[in-house]
Amino acid sequence: MIKVGLIGYGRAGAAVARVIEADERFALCWIARRSAGAGDAAIPMTRLEAGTFPAWLDRHPVDAVIDFSDAEAVHIYGEAIRRRGITLVSAISAYPEATRDYIRGLGRDIRVMSSPNITLGINFLMFAARMLRRIAPFADVEILEQHFRDKAEVSGTARKIAEKLDVDDERITSLRLGGIVGHHEVIFGFPYQTVRLVHDSIRREAFGTGAAFALAELVKYPPGYYTYDELLLNLIRQEIGSDVVPAHA
Amino acid sequence: MIKVGLIGYGRAGAAVARVIEADERFALCWIARRSAGAGDAAIPMTRLEAGTFPAWLDRHPVDAVIDFSDAEAVHIYGEAIRRRGITLVSAISAYPEATRDYIRGLGRDIRVMSSPNITLGINFLMFAARMLRRIAPFADVEILEQHFRDKAEVSGTARKIAEKLDVDDERITSLRLGGIVGHHEVIFGFPYQTVRLVHDSIRREAFGTGAAFALAELVKYPPGYYTYDELLLNLIRQEIGSDVVPAHA
Amino acid sequence: MIKVGLIGYGRAGAAVARVIEADERFALCWIARRSAGAGDAAIPMTRLEAGTFPAWLDRHPVDAVIDFSDAEAVHIYGEAIRRRGITLVSAISAYPEATRDYIRGLGRDIRVMSSPNITLGINFLMFAARMLRRIAPFADVEILEQHFRDKAEVSGTARKIAEKLDVDDERITSLRLGGIVGHHEVIFGFPYQTVRLVHDSIRREAFGTGAAFALAELVKYPPGYYTYDELLLNLIRQEIGSDVVPAHA
């Protein structure tokens, strides 16, 4: 079992905690958050402070830290985990450039995975859509996203899919309807068939599964700095092999 | 432009002809079929006979032959194309074992691709589903197929998907409804998200696109015997690379 | 069994013939078309001419005529069926105003149903969407249609749905992809739920079922001029009753 400490302040962090706790590959040892709540007596709490964190870690050792908090937190815990060889999975979406450099630097000593979107299904969808686009560049492509009424802008995920497929943003259709959490669909139109790759978010906090996946993969690697995409592609490379020559020549 | 001769007797052959003709990478030089029809004056016809075929080929040379006819035809044209180095794409679904061996043997001299199901979308669906299954073995999987009322058995494609995913056939649900041509859906259920991979056939003859894909890929290879799956995977290997080490160590 | 004569020149007419022949409520007695084909020996043919049609009708009497031909044909057969009390189902989409008046006039003596779109599923979809719009005017509504790549304009059906729902045409999204025959979807977004009404055409000639429905309903009515919508609504009125007072006061 991989011992995990979770640094997460909000709803996403809480959702990740539920997933990690339910996954028997992991033992969730502690959650660090801004303020300790009433109903979590079973999980030891700590107020994150640079001074007290190393001692906390020594009393509550873990193999990995998952960070769903904010762009500042890594400066508090970074050195402590680097010195102890603890693996880091970070899902912070907007690090300043200097902080990003600092995190890359951690990759010289420990395993680090950092990606702004670590939803497994969405990352898979992007991969699969990119592959089909490569295989069938002649197929028509449309990206359809549906979200709750008040979502103002085109989904960032949809834009990223468009970018990965090298299609114009005009190929994105955004519908705003009631309380739809998040629906992304990439449609490939062929003359005699249609392929649809569809992702539906059930809760906005669909990150836990992605974090668990990233961590389970990451521990197989040597120290280094990795992205979510690389972990996903490596797994696929292992699955399909790298032998490009004819199999039955 | 790749010069193509099509050997096809039925509706599938006719559909393939339409796709090949519309694809500017190919020039459809002739169609061989059992009986010459009235409305195809523009395309020279021939009755396939072992004796006359070589002479026909010399007068109407092609780079590749696509075979959508029956399990016997290859014995008529096989030697002629082997001697002339012509590439072969065969979509015959049920070769007797001896014929299959014969076709593998052709692979010593010419490029041969032979697969019973050469629908591009379905083959992609199988690949993508297999990858997601590998990445997320903990996700629940269901295979849902919907076909026209009179289709008696569980879809062979659905069974093949189940086999590739290593899930029990009980995970297949078959609905029979009106005139649905062919709907296959692989559903992956995660705690907070759902991924659906969906394929809809528009016409039963959705083979043309697959044949065109196979041929366009096959001509890049040295002589040999290939399956559809190998061509697909090789393309994906080229796309994602085979480098499994950390990218930023 | 209702004896039916079909006047239809094209692919739609042929499709209607297949549906009517397969429906045991009907006996398809003859098909009138522009030119007699080779493969239809079982069905007597005639070249429609005003002079010869009455004699034809007397030799081959029917209870109803279904017209899938063109806007002119009714002038050839109109008087003959009016005098014999034969029911008329017309699916011609664009009658000139004078011809439309003439057809309404036939309604004084015989049962006449005339509507440009007699697809049962689409008409039902419009009805159901209108009802939900009435029940839940606060729900967000989007109309999504997907058709084959070369379809130039916004689907007329989608426009008609928008009109029936009293929503702006901007609420219509039109995607053009490969060979999709015809997909219409009306999405209602509520805060905690989503309702989707979806229609997929399998063949462009999905008219036969609608014609059979119209005819089976029409023969229950007194002479008069009816639209498809009226037949549909009447059936629903019969189903749900017209009693608007409390049931358990």
Next chain:
Amino acid sequence: MIKVGLIGYGRAGAAVARVIEADERFALCWIARRSAGAGDAAIPMTRLEAGTFPAWLDRHPVDAVIDFSDAEAVHIYGEAIRRRGITLVSAISAYPEATRDYIRGLGRDIRVMSSPNITLGINFLMFAARMLRRIAPFADVEILEQHFRDKAEVSGTARKIAEKLDVDDERITSLRLGGIVGHHEVIFGFPYQTVRLVHDSIRREAFGTGAAFALAELVKYPPGYYTYDELLLNLIRQEIGSDVVPAHA
């Protein structure tokens, strides 16, 4: 504005409160619940007791009471609202027979709507499916429901749909996948077209919209006992009229 008091103890009650508060047709005056929470200071609370409720009502008068609590509560507030002519919307799913009789009795003096399932979308889906079944009894019908992995039994809603459509329970397919909240789909298969009526729950508490609909309708009626179905059908009757004779005879 209709003044509303909400009696609701749990998550459903809380969700209903949010919907009622956001709907400008209503003023949510108070919520009665088992224990007063910390974060709801803006809404006066009461502990429901038979002795104190009438006085509470006189100090905090409302036009209607919505009950999402339990099968006992009506005995506490029933007489008080009957005497004051207050409308009642009850969404309790399992009243004992004696309690049900008591509630019917309230209908002699006040407006009462009581139904176990007051989700608007699901009730509409049942209505629409029943209508299409009536119109097209020859179409193939399948009911497909998808829910979260741990849902043990076939969805009660799916069973009710089957009952309303008069199809066997064998026509229900239940898939269990990850965390799907609730997906119901009724598929009608025609020879050349397919109609799908689809309902997706976003939150298990999708009741608020249904309660708001029921209340807004109910206040238009004279005192009496009504079901959700009756309110829905009456609205549709008003929309489509009850005139079954030809419109243009």
